[in-house]
Amino acid sequence: MSSSIDGDTIRQIREKREQDQTEFGLEIYDTTPGTAQKLVSDLENENIQPGKAAIKTIRRMQRGEI
Numbered sequence: 001m002s003s004s005i006d007g008d009t010i011r012q013i014r015e016k017r018e019q020d021q022t023e024f025g026l027e028i029y030d031t032t033p034g035t036a037q038k039l040v041s042d043l044e045n046e047n048i049q050p051g052k053a054a055i056k057t058i059r060r061m062q063r064g065e066i
Contacts, residue, residue, distance in 0.1 A: 007046040013062050028054050
């Protein structure tokens, strides 16, 4: 399993799931809607990198497991 995931890949997974940034972020992080949207925006623009738990969840989404 890769220890990183780039912003374009995150955006592609989110768009394939037909979710906006808030919906996607709330599935990854236990946070408020506003913070969830900001985190996903920052991930997609590569301003921040996801942590190990977020990477694991995003990879599971990518494989269609969740």
